[in-house]
Amino acid sequence: MASTTVMRLVLVMVCLAAFAVVQSASQAPRLAVATPSKNKNTQHKCTNTRTNKTTCTASCNNRCPHKCLIHCPSCKTFCLCDFYPGVSCGDPRFTGADGNNFYFHGKKDQDFCILSDANLHINAHFIGKRNPAMSRDFTWIQALGIRFAHHRLYVGAARTAKWDAAADHLTIAFDDEDVELPRSVGARWAPPTAPALSVTRTAQVNTVVVELRGVFRIMANVVPITAEDSRIHNYGVTDDDSLAHLDLGFKFHDLTDDVHGVLGQTYRPDYVNKLDVKSNMPVMGGAPDYLSSDLFSTDCAVARFGRRPATIGGGPAIEMVTGTE
Structure with missing residues (x-):
């Protein structure tokens, strides 16, 4: 130990x-x-x-x-x-703030609330493939929809049939305007309307650090599902879509005690992990609680965005739910 x-x-x-x-x-x-x-x-x-x-x-x-x-x-x-904690990789495997790994499969072509707090809300759009031998989709995070104040930030992987490692498959938009970053390490963009926000390239293509000073830092990396990945895991990927998606690393600052969401709830002081951490694949169920109507909506059942921070004191602890979708 x-x-x-x-x-x-x-x-x-x-x-x-x-x-x-x-x-x-x-x-x-x-x-x-x-x-x-x-x-x-x-x-x-x-x-x-x-x-x-x-x-x-x-x-x-x-x-x-x-x-x-x-x-x-x-x-x-x-x-x-x-990255530890706050990572999401592959068929979404998260590392909670307590250091324990868990899976959240969600459903393809739907949006789920990853974190919701009084002043910050992050949704993720899932893409996927159906395996007829399974009762669920294989899923990956294709994009993030981030809301803070009155701003909206989009970070996503562009759909591409054939993966080209030399091409930039990363798409970024701020308040519905595309963000163009020079393809050089260290290239940085910050909007005049939100100077605390910045996007910095850590590679010439496909990898950036997105930071809102004092609020969050996110490393986003666009990766494909390779033929070898598909063969090993039986994803059934075809030549018409490389299923480009995001591997993500999160670091948060000054979250309230009432934060929620798939990953957000693990940052609560009253968080109790009820998953079988010894399992090879501990799964968080309860997907309907985190479902959002679109990438920038704050209408999931556990939404906190725009609310005054609540005092939870001795209230009931939040529990993660083990089970399949």
């Missing part, structure tokens, strides 16, 4: 460094993003942009099928799905 705790603490330290805002071009980048090669011995370099000298080299971990994140100049490597 002690060794697990130490490993988590080390992981937290690395992840916090990865979430740091990209430094100026006169300094060595703190985060390098590389695409793993089929050649396991492929080396990726950390380079000091001021001296143009290589500080170290690293190999991508085999656990990272799409993107290898390298912390420079230490050359420690990790995957986006290593």
